[in-house]
Amino acid sequence: MSSKNQKPQSVEKTTGLHVGEIEPGVKKVDPIITIDKVHRQFGGLTAVDVDHLEIPRGVITALIGPNGAGKTTLFNLLTGFDKPDTGEWTFDGENIAGVPAYKLAQKGQVRTFQLTKALGLLTVLENMKLGAKHQTGERFLSSLFPFFWKKQDEEIGEKAMGLLKKFKLDAKKDDFAASLSGGQRKLLEMARALMSDPELVMLDEPMAGVNPALTQSLLDHILDLKKEGMTVLFVEHDMHMVSHIADWVVVLAEGRVVAEGPPDVVMKNPAVIDAYLGSHQDVDLGAVTGRIPKVSE
């Protein structure tokens, strides 16, 4: 693959997202999600304890923090896969605390999983078709009569092929998803998530387990999402990758938001460095957490 020699595209960052001074819980100009007093405890361990957090619309936000900081738990709470002990949050102004996961997906919020959930027993094309919303054929009575859903299914198939071409998976459309490589499955999962034309795409460690050759391709796809007007929230470890594409960064440690802001500001924040490394203040965080080489801009 020639991506090794390719210079990573320079990324235009969006600024001016916040209202007032940069600090944990700062208000945003145009938040898509607001989180209030969310608390989740497992036995004696407090996993998440967030007072106030707003996620800006239309840009790429990264959720970072050391292991055990509560990132995946917060993710699960936001996407309806877990229930908090207390707390409320809104999506597009609508209160969605306690709304089940499948309803959230219908409202325009999709997520991917750390351990890829490409459905191996379905073909690639079937996986894609599954992602589409409002399918007549999925209703029990209509499903018995192909007359009702055949046309719509074909249209969905065309849309799927379009996305598959973009992700370079079109040749594999009739293969079982189980036969794809790990990286290809990640791409499939992302492509499938786009079938429902979501507003907010939430990616749980999209780079996990992906070989370095595919990383750049994935990053480009994520940037494309922003270009097409979607909001992206992703969980990541790799600070270099984060500073490369994120417009905004939220840092969690021990369940609390310790810092947020544009990547360059956050990376220099002593509280953040402390959270990751304790007292080694002079070490480059990116070198410690990174998998991709530092991008010189």
Added chain:
Amino acid sequence: MELVRGAEQTLSQKLPQWIVVTLVTLLAFFLAVGPASSAHADEVGTEYDFTISGNVKNEGEPIGDVRIVVDGNGYTAEVRTGDDGKWKVGVPERAVYNVFLDQNTLPEGIAVLEGGDNQQVEIGPGGSVVKNFFIGEGERQTTSVADQLISRLIYGLNFGLMLALAAIGLSLVYGTTGLSNFAHAEMVTFGAIVAMVFGVILEWPMWISIILAIAASAGIGWVQDAGLWAPLRKKGLGLVQLMIVSIGLSLAVRYIFQFAVGGGTIQLPGSGAAKIPLFGAVALSTIDLASMAISLVVILAFALWLIFSRIGKATRAISDNASLAAASGIDVDRVIRIVWILASMLAGLAGILWAYFRPGIKWDMGEKILLLMFAAVVLGGLGTALEKLIGAIIVGVLVETSAMVIPSDLKYVGALSLLIIILVVRPQGLLGRKERIG
């Protein structure tokens, strides 16, 4: 595979589940209790070949609508005398049965004169037997509700202790290997059958027969793990597949038992021992008492072993986290082998006690209490042997005492309903801790 169980349901969605389960259980009970008051057949069980019949008369005058209960060999039926005082109950086997006359259904001021209200009969060579009750004026030895309750409690305790022996083995296997073993029922039957082979067919003394039966059970446990379960685990079979394998195994073994011992009931020597009245309405034979004592001693010994011995601790470690246990140097395969042997021995002993309790050995005797064993395991949660004991006793007592309020042929319904409710509402058992999910 669920990330987080139940996360998709808010309280308003969980509530309907509670309501449905409660309503259904109530419905089951109503269906059981309701029609009971209107069932006035004076002849039941007509499809069976053998009959017990009789007359209830007060100084020559027939008494109608008196309740008679026939009970034995796992079969129970109720009937009420017709206006002619006559009643008839069909029974499935040529054996010994208890016939009980409910004196609460006699008119005031009269009671059973001779022999008491609970008598034993044996089917005669002609396939039937007659049991008449002679009533007259006199002191009714009324068994008050309190006395009845107490005797049922003791009976239930006896049953529960035996159930606990079987349930402990089942939960040990489940804890260490994750397998819900449906063939455990057949291990119970196995112990009883081997004891019968030595004690009845070869006519060796019972104490030797029992020891040999337990030894044979140990052997069968070893063979099962070495020959079937360990290889399957190595092959990487999932838990669901293993469960279905256990179902197939239980089918095959059960019908092998039927092949070997036929469809009838065989008694162990000493089964019909006289019941000694102890207090109130409680009457237990020496065998009942011995059985309860043995169960209690074995369970306590086992609980201590589980807590204090090295292998006991290893067992608990494996139940908690098998890979971690292996990583810390425990020979998981060897411990599991030992667990299978012990579970088998306990099941075999339980089978012998079950054979004395029913009384009688039958090819499917284990299957009849399999679900009750599961109920005991589930009630007791994932904890120690003592919690299993409590769970089993609850099941046993529930089964026996529920026979006071619902028709006796429905006495398992209560325990089964409890099993369902617990699994749905509180799968960690009554006493277990709620584990972190996800």
Added chain:
Amino acid sequence: MDWGSILSNTAQQLLSPATMAFALAALGLAIHFGFAGLLNMGIAGFMAVGAYGYAISILTFGFPWWGAALVGIVASVILAIIMGIPTLRLRGDYLAIVTIAGAEILRLLFLTTANQEITGSADGLFGYHASFRAANPFPEGTYGFGPWTYNEVEFWVLVLGLILLGLAVLFVWRLIHSPWGRVIKGIREDEDAVRALGKNVFSYKMQALIIGGVIAAIGGIVYALPSAVNPNVYVTSLTFFVWTALLLGGAATVFGPLLGAIIFWVLQAFLSNVLPALVSSGILPFVTSQQAATLRFVLVGVGLVLLVVFRPQGILGDKRELTFVK
């Protein structure tokens, strides 16, 4: 040994109400387990509810036969809903235990002498055929040939049973090859993935439970149509036999349940004829005819074990389908 009558008896079973009922039950279970991944170990309960619903409607409430059949179907829907609401979120082996316990409670309720007037208790129910026979479109006479010879009543049952079976197969085939079927297949493999794509997983599982339950109940009705309803038929062993037939044919296919049911039933018939004959002609010594008959069931158990271990996808299944998703 009279091979002629052995083979003829066996062949006759190919088209018997029992075989068709079994095939319907296996088809219902295929929807539950093969397609939706639900470990329903209480399928005998659905058959019982269909059969008892049918018989009780006629005997106690005087319904015509087709009304009674509808009642049986509605009863199975109610059973599915009652079973489903609390249990569909349970883990695999818990669901199995709950469904067995549920089916057993049902059977005990049908068996108890307390309900004797309605359910017939241990005697069961019979003598409800008048309305069905009156609706027979076939005039008196003999139909068929060879071992498949029937009088007009038997023929009526056969034709109706085959029509129902055919409709059920078409129905299931359509369902599975539609987007609905796609969602179900996804749920079977990974519920959370499907949930994250906006599908109401609980609702789909409930639909699968109801549809499979209705088909199994129809099987129970077909079984009861020509004969009687007896609680000793709907025991846990029946559920296990249906499972064996399903796994034999191929759990996640449409024709697998049919094939498995036919092979299972024909094999059973063959063995129940051959084994006693072997005994009486002295080939199998030391064994009585009754014992020989028991051997069949031993073979079922062994067969189930071998199937699950060595060929879980059955005859028609695809190895890649992962019959048992771990």
